Amino acid sequence: DTSYYSEVPPTIQIKKFSVNRKDTKIKNSIKLKYFQNNVKFSFSGISFINEKEIKYKYILEGYDKKWSPFVKETNVAYNNLRNGKYTFKVLSYNKQGIPAKEPASVFFIILPPFWRTWWFISGASIIITGFLYLFYKLNLKAKIKQEKFIYEYDTSLKFKKEIIPEKDPSFRNVDIASIYLPSSRVGGNFYGYTWVNAKEKIMAIYIGDIEESGLHSIKDLVFLTTLLKVVAKSNGDSNEVLSKFNNILYRKDEKTINVNLSFSIFDITNRIISISNAGLGRPIMKRDDNVFLLNLPGPGLPIGVRKSLSYKNLKIELKKNDFILFFTNGLIKSRNKMNNEYGYERLEKIIQGYNIKKVTSKEIIEIISEDFNNFCSNVEQKEDVTLIALKLL
Template identity: 25%
Template sequence: IYDRASFLPSNPSGFRITNFSQTNNTVQKLNSSDNSIIIYFSSPFFGQNQKMKYSYRLEGYDKEWSGWTTDQKKEYTNLPSGNYKFIVKARNVFDTESPIASYSFFIKRPWFKTPFSFLLYLIILAGIIWIYVTIKTNLLKGSNIRLQALVKERTKDLILFQEEIIEKNEELMQQKEEMQVQRDELHEQNRQTAASLEYAKTIQQAILPDLSALKDRLEHFIIYKPKDVVSGDFYWASRIASKSKQGEKIFVAVVDCTGHGVPGAFMSMIGSRMLSEIVNERKIHNPADILTELNNSVNQALRQDVSESFDGMDACICLIEQKIANQHIITFAGANRMLYYYQKGIHKIQILRGNRKTIGGIMPDVDPEFLNNRIYLSPGDAIFLNSDGIVDQNNEHRRKYTASRFHASLLTNIDKPMEKIGIEINKDFEQFRGNAFQRDDITVLGLRLLEDSD
C-alpha cells in the first residue's frame, strides 16, 4: 500500500510494506486513503520461478482474468470504496495450473460519503431550505405588510376620489338641472320671440300694399325675400283717384332701410307710415319733394340732429300718370337708387339714376337735393324698382349676382307675362346663390303698363 504523492520509482522506501496473515474468513479493512495498492505473489516451486506464469483477477473491479504473464505483481490505483477479492493462479512449464489463491480486503468509504455524512448533508440542506424559506417568508411578510399599507393608502385615496366624484357628480347634476331650467326658459323665450317675430311678420305683411288693386292699369310681379323673419325692405303703393283718368296718379316705391331683421322692420314701418302721411294726407305729389319730406320726417323722428343715429333709407319712387291716351308719364326720384325700364322696340334695359343722397342718417351727401327724372312710356313698356340686395348677393365662389346679370335675366324673359318673369328671375337668382348665405333683404318690383281699355 503506498501514497502516490510520495512514491517515486527510484525511491523504494515510498512503499509501505504490510504482511498479512489472512485466514479464510478474515477481510482486511483499509482506509479510504489507502486505495492505491500493489499486490505481490509467488509460487512455492523453487528453482522454477523464472518459468512460472500467472493469471489474476480483482473481483469487484476486473471483469475477467488477465492473460498469463511472468510478472509477479499487480498495481491498482484509486480504487473506489467497497469489497474486493484478489484471486491468482500459477502455471508451470508442464501447463499444470495451481489451485487459486485469494486475498480479500475492504476499502472504507471516505468520511464525506458515509451515512452520517449524508445525514449531515440532509440536515444542512434542510437547514438551508429552512433558512431560505424563513427569509423568503419574512420577505413576503414584509412585502405583504407594505402592500397592505399601500392598498390601504390607495383605498383611502380611492375613497376620497370617489367622494370627490360623487360631489362633482352632484354639482354636475345640479348644474344640469339649472341648465335644463335655463334651456326651458330659453326655449320659452325663443318660442315667444319666434311667435313675436311671426306676429311682427304678419303686421309687416299687413302694411304692404295689395298690388292687385292696380291690375286695371299695371301688370306686376313682386320678389320679396327677407333675410330674416321680418325685413328691412318694403314696397309701397298709393292710388290717388280723380274724376278722369288723366288726373289719376299712381305712386309706387321700393325702400331699403338701414339694417335688416327687427331693427330694419321698425324702420320699414316708420317709412311706410311716413310715405302714406306725406302723399295721402299732406298731398305732396312731387317725387323729389316726397323724398325731401321723408328725409326731414326721419331726421325729426329719430332726432338725428342731437343723436348719432346712422339709421336711414335708400329709396326709389315713381309717379305714373296718363295725360293722353296710351301714353304714360313716369316721374322718378331716387335716393341712392336707380330705376330700370324697358321700351318695346329697344332691346335693352335702360337706367334712370337717382341722386347720391340718402334719407336720414348723419353722413354727408354728394348731391345737395333730390331731383326728378321724367320719361314717357307706352303700353307694353315696363319699369323695375329694386333694393340692392339682389345685385350684391354673392354665390359660393364669392362672386356677386351683379346688375348686368339681372338685366340679362330681365331681357331673356321680357316677352313673358310679368308673373312668369318674376318666377324666372327668382329661379335664376337661387341657382346662382346655391348654398351661399343670403346677405341682405331682397325686393324687386316689376310693372308693365297696360293699354287703356277705354
C-alpha cells in the same frame, strides 16, 4: 415521553410574500397600487413531531368566505384581486391535529385607480353637475331666445301684411306685379302703391328698406309707410316728396331712422313716370332689345342721413312694351356659398333673355325669384328681397 411532545403546538411563519412575481418586504401595513393585484404567499410550520405530517389551513379575509380545508402545500396564490383591504391568515396543525397558538398573517391594501377614488369621483361629480347646470342654462337661454325669435318673426309677418299690398293694382294697358321674399329675420323691406290724384290717375309707387330688422323695425315701418302716403299726396313731384320726407325724418340730436327708398310718381293716362332714388339700387329698364340701368340724378343718399337734401328725379315717357324693374338692395347684395354677389350683371342677363312682349311682369319676377333662390341655396338669407315689375301694354 412522546405523549408530552404530541401536545406541544406547532409554530407557523410566512416566509415570503410576492406581488406580480416580485418579492415584497412584509410589513405591518402594505399598500399596493391597483395593478399590483396578483399575490403569492409562501409559509412553513415547525413541529417537534414529524414535520412532514404538518397540515395547513388558510383564509384571505376580504376575499374568501371561510377557511380552506387542510392542505400540505406551502404556497398559495391569488390573482386579479379587486381594490380593497385584505388579511391573509394561515394556521399549521401537527400530526395530532393541534393547531398553532396564533395564525401568521399579512395585512395589505390594494388601492383603487385614481378614477375610482372618492376625491376624483367627488370632483368629477361637481364638474359634471356644473356642466349639466351650464348646459341647462344655455339650453334654457337658447330656448327663450328661440321662442322670442319665433314670436317676433310671427308678429313681424303679421305687421308686414298690414303694410304690404294684398294685391297689385290693375289698369288697362299697364301690367304691374310684385313679390316679397322674407329673410330669416324678417327685415325692413316695404313697398306699396298710393293714389296721388285718383281722378287724374296719378299713382305713387314706392319700394325700400330700413337699416334694421325684427319687430322694432316693423313697428317703424307702419309709421313710415303711413307718413310716406301722407307726404305723397302733397302734389309734388317724386323728388319733392323725398326731400319733404327726409326733412320730417331727420333729427339732429336723436337717433334717425335711415331709409333706402325708390319713389316714383306714375301718370298712367299720359304714360309718364318720375323716378327718384334715395340709397336704393338703380332700377333696370328694358326698351326694345336694350337692357340698361337707369341713370338717376341727385345725391342718392338714404333718407334721414343729412338735413335738407335736395333729391332729383328722372322723367321717362313710356311706350308700349317698356319694362322697368325696381328692387331692394337685398337682391343684388346677397351672396352664395362661394361668397359671390348676385349682382346687376346676372339680373340684366335674365331680363335680356326673355321677350318682354311674350311674358307678363309676374312671370318675369317669378323667374328672377327662382334664379335668386337657386343662387343662394344653402346660405342663410340675411336680407329681405322685394321686386316690383312695371310693363306697358
